Amino acid sequence: MEEFTKAIDASSKKWIDTLAETVAIKSVSADPVCRPECIRMMEWAKTEILRLGGYADLHPIGDQTMPGGQVVPLPPILLGGFGKDPKKKTVCVYGHLDVQPAEKEDGWDTDPWNLTEVDGKLYGRGSTDDKAPVLAWLWVVEVYQQLGRELPVNVKICLEGMEESGSEGLDEFLFKNTEWFKDVDFTCISDNYWLGPRKPCVTYGLRGMAYFVVTVKCAKKDLHSGVFGGSVHEAMHDMCKLLASLNKDDGSIAVPGVMDTVRPFPAEEQKLYESIDFDPEEFRTECGAPNALRFPDKKGVLSHWWRFPSLSVHGIEGAWSGAGGKTVIPKEVKGKFSIRLVPDQKPEEQEKHVKAHLESVFKNLKSPNTMTVEMINGAPAWLSDPSDPNYMAARRAIEKVFGVAPDLTREGGSIPVTNTFQEVTKKSVMLLPIGGSDDGAHSQNEKINRENYINGAKVLGMYLEEIAAAGSA
Amino acid sequence: MEEFTKAIDASSKKWIDTLAETVAIKSVSADPVCRPECIRMMEWAKTEILRLGGYADLHPIGDQTMPGGQVVPLPPILLGGFGKDPKKKTVCVYGHLDVQPAEKEDGWDTDPWNLTEVDGKLYGRGSTDDKAPVLAWLWVVEVYQQLGRELPVNVKICLEGMEESGSEGLDEFLFKNTEWFKDVDFTCISDNYWLGPRKPCVTYGLRGMAYFVVTVKCAKKDLHSGVFGGSVHEAMHDMCKLLASLNKDDGSIAVPGVMDTVRPFPAEEQKLYESIDFDPEEFRTECGAPNALRFPDKKGVLSHWWRFPSLSVHGIEGAWSGAGGKTVIPKEVKGKFSIRLVPDQKPEEQEKHVKAHLESVFKNLKSPNTMTVEMINGAPAWLSDPSDPNYMAARRAIEKVFGVAPDLTREGGSIPVTNTFQEVTKKSVMLLPIGGSDDGAHSQNEKINRENYINGAKVLGMYLEEIAAAGSA
Ligand SMILES: [Zn+2]
Ligand SMILES: [Zn+2]
Ligand SMILES: [Zn+2]
Ligand SMILES: [Zn+2]
Numbered sequence: 001m002e003e004f005t006k007a008i009d010a011s012s013k014k015w016i017d018t019l020a021e022t023v024a025i026k027s028v029s030a031d032p033v034c035r036p037e038c039i040r041m042m043e044w045a046k047t048e049i050l051r052l053g054g055y056a057d058l059h060p061i062g063d064q065t066m067p068g069g070q071v072v073p074l075p076p077i078l079l080g081g082f083g084k085d086p087k088k089k090t091v092c093v094y095g096h097l098d099v100q101p102a103e104k105e106d107g108w109d110t111d112p113w114n115l116t117e118v119d120g121k122l123y124g125r126g127s128t129d130d131k132a133p134v135l136a137w138l139w140v141v142e143v144y145q146q147l148g149r150e151l152p153v154n155v156k157i158c159l160e161g162m163e164e165s166g167s168e169g170l171d172e173f174l175f176k177n178t179e180w181f182k183d184v185d186f187t188c189i190s191d192n193y194w195l196g197p198r199k200p201c202v203t204y205g206l207r208g209m210a211y212f213v214v215t216v217k218c219a220k221k222d223l224h225s226g227v228f229g230g231s232v233h234e235a236m237h238d239m240c241k242l243l244a245s246l247n248k249d250d251g252s253i254a255v256p257g258v259m260d261t262v263r264p265f266p267a268e269e270q271k272l273y274e275s276i277d278f279d280p281e282e283f284r285t286e287c288g289a290p291n292a293l294r295f296p297d298k299k300g301v302l303s304h305w306w307r308f309p310s311l312s313v314h315g316i317e318g319a320w321s322g323a324g325g326k327t328v329i330p331k332e333v334k335g336k337f338s339i340r341l342v343p344d345q346k347p348e349e350q351e352k353h354v355k356a357h358l359e360s361v362f363k364n365l366k367s368p369n370t371m372t373v374e375m376i377n378g379a380p381a382w383l384s385d386p387s388d389p390n391y392m393a394a395r396r397a398i399e400k401v402f403g404v405a406p407d408l409t410r411e412g413g414s415i416p417v418t419n420t421f422q423e424v425t426k427k428s429v430m431l432l433p434i435g436g437s438d439d440g441a442h443s444q445n446e447k448i449n450r451e452n453y454i455n456g457a458k459v460l461g462m463y464l465e466e467i468a469a470a471g472s473a
Numbered sequence: 474m475e476e477f478t479k480a481i482d483a484s485s486k487k488w489i490d491t492l493a494e495t496v497a498i499k500s501v502s503a504d505p506v507c508r509p510e511c512i513r514m515m516e517w518a519k520t521e522i523l524r525l526g527g528y529a530d531l532h533p534i535g536d537q538t539m540p541g542g543q544v545v546p547l548p549p550i551l552l553g554g555f556g557k558d559p560k561k562k563t564v565c566v567y568g569h570l571d572v573q574p575a576e577k578e579d580g581w582d583t584d585p586w587n588l589t590e591v592d593g594k595l596y597g598r599g600s601t602d603d604k605a606p607v608l609a610w611l612w613v614v615e616v617y618q619q620l621g622r623e624l625p626v627n628v629k630i631c632l633e634g635m636e637e638s639g640s641e642g643l644d645e646f647l648f649k650n651t652e653w654f655k656d657v658d659f660t661c662i663s664d665n666y667w668l669g670p671r672k673p674c675v676t677y678g679l680r681g682m683a684y685f686v687v688t689v690k691c692a693k694k695d696l697h698s699g700v701f702g703g704s705v706h707e708a709m710h711d712m713c714k715l716l717a718s719l720n721k722d723d724g725s726i727a728v729p730g731v732m733d734t735v736r737p738f739p740a741e742e743q744k745l746y747e748s749i750d751f752d753p754e755e756f757r758t759e760c761g762a763p764n765a766l767r768f769p770d771k772k773g774v775l776s777h778w779w780r781f782p783s784l785s786v787h788g789i790e791g792a793w794s795g796a797g798g799k800t801v802i803p804k805e806v807k808g809k810f811s812i813r814l815v816p817d818q819k820p821e822e823q824e825k826h827v828k829a830h831l832e833s834v835f836k837n838l839k840s841p842n843t844m845t846v847e848m849i850n851g852a853p854a855w856l857s858d859p860s861d862p863n864y865m866a867a868r869r870a871i872e873k874v875f876g877v878a879p880d881l882t883r884e885g886g887s888i889p890v891t892n893t894f895q896e897v898t899k900k901s902v903m904l905l906p907i908g909g910s911d912d913g914a915h916s917q918n919e920k921i922n923r924e925n926y927i928n929g930a931k932v933l934g935m936y937l938e939e940i941a942a943a944g945s946a
Contacts, residue, residue: 413699
């Protein structure tokens with residue numbers, strides 16, 4: 001172990017340079033102009049894996065039609081790995097090599113495409129999301145080689161170049177290639193963040209999501225309120241009543257049935273929150289809503305973030321949303337809202353609850369207008385067992401590297417690829433972040449701390465050791 | 474009379490050519506590139522009035538800063554007229570010479586800047602709004618001259634070139650120059666339309682307007698519902714409750730106090746609606762809301778259009794309004810709604826009612842967020858007496874030209890310049906339209922019927938006769 005961590009430290013300059021080399025590749029998946037760079041990034045990864053003695057193939061997955069009608073090829077998906085020893089366990093790792101858009105003018109203090117170290121922080125687009133985590137796996141492989149040691153497990157690698165654009169084509173490809181994953185024992189995804197800036201964690205749960213659009217139509221064209229105001233039963237009147245019916249005054253969910261399947265919150269679970277390194281004051285400051293926290297203590301914030309559902313009203317399409325005062329009566333308005341789902345809340349069941357509720361409210365309005373409700377996106381929550389061998393291996397690895405037991409965390413949003421790997425492999429999936437909560441993925445001045453990158457590589461390497469040392473999966 | 478109408482008929486080709494000449498001047502006040510054309514249009518009017526032996530001055534009213542920061546001169550205001558005989562009554566006429574934007578590509582069947590006659594309809598931008606009405610006054614003056622007759626009244630003319638862009642600078646200028654209007658006995662404004670396509674009318678009332686913005690703020694920045702959904706008391710939750718509280722389920726106004734000052738609707742007033750030439754079926758078809766009419770009979774539609782207030786919710790600024798599903802929790806949202814006011818409803822009083830109501834609803838929500846309410850625009854309703862000498866003169870003139878008594882109509886929107894002339898002159902103001910309801914002012918294929926233009930000139934001329942023949946104002 002000491003030998004391994006020393007070798008990681010000794011090679012850190014080289015792997016920071018390599019991170020700079022990949023940050024310089026503008027693999028912005030949302031921008032068709034950058035599509036060749038996305039593809040080049042995937043080719044770079046293949047070359048690197050082959051250089052390290054692994055195997056890798058780039059699988060084309062067809063074309064993408066951009067909103068403007070332009071057709072561009074999707075970046076290929078990389079399937080590769082190191083070692084095929086049937087006596088060893090097999091760990092599957094996932095990562096993405098595309099990044100969010102970035103322009104110096106957006107408010108970056110440095111060139112986003114030129115990795116720049118300031119006070120131990122490595123600034124650059126994609127530094128923490130998700131190039132450093134992907135590179136950390138390769139770094140581990142190279143160090144094992146330098147030490148003349150065999151990898152303790154077989155590693156299978158799945159990399160994509162469309163994650164920041166909805167992972168277009170990934171699910172379809174993976175579900176067609178489940179055969180390739182059939183010997184996978186554990187999956188490890190490093191594409192999220194610590195709960196705070198300082199303490200490592202492993203993440204074992206995500207909320208799901210059911211996104212709804214409720215449409216009310218009153219006329220065939222937008223009307224002028226000077227002429228039609230008072231004569232027409234306006235769609236917006238119905239919409240306001242419908243949206244107002246979704247939450248109680250205190251912000252809790254008012255749709256009958258939705259809360260019925262939420263698991264009880266027993267005392268022993270509540271205790272788990274006490275030891276977590278989390279400062280509600282920092283959370284308040286970050287959201288800039290010092291008065292708006294509904295449950296301002298640690299347990300209240302974390303449990304409503306991770307393990308209770310929530311219903312947010314996002315806005316209305318079709319109504320007047322610009323500055324100033326326009327006197328339009330919109331012909332048709334679409335209310336957008338979503339429910340963050342927790343375990344046991346199936347999206348299809350929530351869809352039934354929401355439709356039944358809105359239809360009942362609308363019926364009571366006795367409106368002459370038409371209403372339709374559609375669930376445009378539904379994904380169940382994901383919950384793993386943080387004491388299974390996969391998690392225990394990561395927890396021991398973190399304790400060895402940091403000298404502290406990691407927090408066991410969940411997240412309130414969804415990371416769709418997690419559900420996909422759960423379904424494709426049918427084995428334990430784990431989220432093992434290496435970056436801090438203040439890394440600013442998707443923001444200006446995205447960074448990863450030099451220490452997080454180096455310790456991250458150590459944790460990933462130790463995790464492979466611990467997996468190999470543990471009993472059978 | 475016969476001599477006058479024959480002379481109008483005889484000179485109609487010349488005045489249609491003149492209309493074509495002015496339509497060709499692209500006086501689009503919204504487009505800074507067209508500003509020299511707006512100014513040229515005002516100069517054209519001055520030259521024409523002088524040619525006809527009148528007096529006219531162009532008054533500069535300063536510069537305008539466009540939204541992009543560009544500074545352009547405002548078109549000058551024309552004050553002019555014909556005759557200053559203290560023994561005669563003085564009629565003030567208002568009109569505007571600027572027009573709405575138009576591009577052939579917007580869906581015009583003909584070149585919008587080339588007046589084109591098809592089946593007795595004269596198509597072109599500004600044809601009906603408001604170039605033909607302004608020209609009709611000059612046509613009348615020329616015909617009187619040709620007949621060797623003195624004008625029966627003094628005519629004062631006020632023309633502007635910014636009406637389609639909020640009449641910027643007009644009010645300030647007029648209130649500084651009330652002295653110029655002190656000998657005005659009657660005002661006649663021809664800048665609206667018949668209720669239908671066939672039957673003439675005079676218009677004696679307009680609804681006013683109170684436009685409100687209610688702002689709720691929950692955080693300093695937009696939040697992600699995956700992290701903050703459930704923890705934060707969302708501004709949108711409060712906003713939906715607030716907007717839903719403004720109308721009852723049937724669409725009527727639920728704000729206490731607003732309906733208190735609405736005048737009763739006695740049987741004799743209800744009867745007035747019976748004789749009006751109005752087809753609720755056409756109205757239904759036009760708004761494309763066959764089911765959404767709240768009071769589908771003639772009296773129901775017209776009275777809720779003209780003489781009852783209405784409250785419309787226009788939309789929400791700051792919330793997600795695009796297509797698709799974004800999972801944002803907006804930090805601050807601004808609900809926009811307006812009340813169309815009727816006589817005796819002072820905007821300042823409605824502001825008090827609305828603020829008291831929303832503050833009470835918000836207090837009951839026990840929300841930790843902040844709410845503010847602002848009235849960003851308030852204008853009272855306008856109601857004139859359709860049996861005063863000004864109106865009776867117009868009604869007799871119409872009956873002589875058309876052989877039918879005009880409908881007495883009101884409108885549901887506001888025409889701010891009407892209130893301004895009412896205040897500046899303190900005398901009877903009348904709206905005397907000459908175009909039909911199907912003229913498509915502001916739309917593609919704007920037109921005025923050849924017959925409406927010719928009969929319009931006749932009505933305006935006869936109106937001046939009738940004013941002179943009537944007893945003192
Ligand atoms: Zn990522
Ligand atoms: Zn990302
Ligand atoms: Zn006009
Ligand atoms: Zn207009």
